[in-house]
Amino acid sequence: MNTEILGLIAGGLTSIASMPQLIKVIKTKNVEDLSWLMLMILVSGLSLWVWYGIEQQELPIILSNSFAVVVNLSLLICYFVFRNSEK
Amino acid sequence: MNTEILGLIAGGLTSIASMPQLIKVIKTKNVEDLSWLMLMILVSGLSLWVWYGIEQQELPIILSNSFAVVVNLSLLICYFVFRNSEK
Numbered sequence A, B: 001m002n003t004e005i006l007g008l009i010a011g012g013l014t015s016i017a018s019m020p021q022l023i024k025v026i027k028t029k030n031v032e033d034l035s036w037l038m039l040m041i042l043v044s045g046l047s048l049w050v051w052y053g054i055e056q057q058e059l060p061i062i063l064s065n066s067f068a069v070v071v072n073l074s075l076l077i078c079y080f081v082f083r084n085s086e087k
Helices: A003-028 A036-056 A059-086 B003-028 B036-056 B059-086
Strands: none
Touching (some): A003 A059, A003 B036, B003 B059, B036 B059
C-alpha cells in the first residue's frame, strides 16, 4: 500500500476519535473533566509533530497533527470560556 | 535540530498528555465517560500509524504510537472490566 494513503487513513481515524470530546464539551458546557495543563502539554506536543512533519515533508503527519492542534486549542478555549461562566 | 530528536520530544509530550485519563479511570473505576466505539476507532488509527512508521522507518512515530496503542487498549480493557463491575 502507498504509505501516504496509509498515513492519511491512520490520521483520518485518529482525527475522528478526537471529535466526540469536543462535541460533548460544546454541548454540555461542562469542562470539569478537562485539565488545562494536560491540554497545553498536548498542544505543545502536537505542534512539535507538525514541525516534525514539515521537516520530514510528510503530508499525513502535517495534516492530522494540524487538525489535532485545532481540536485541542478549541478545547482549551472552551475550558477558559465555560469555566468562568460556571461561577 | 535533528528531526529524530524533535519527533522523540513531540512523542514524549503527547504520551505524557495521554496518561492522566488512564490513571483517573484506574483510580476511580468510573468508565461512564469512555466510548468503546471511539476507543476502537482510536486504537485502529494508532495501529495504522505504527504500521506507517515501520514502512517509513521512523522511530519516533513507531515508539509514540505503540505507547498510545498500549494506553488506549488499557482504557478499552478497563471499560469492559469496570462497566460490568458497576452493575
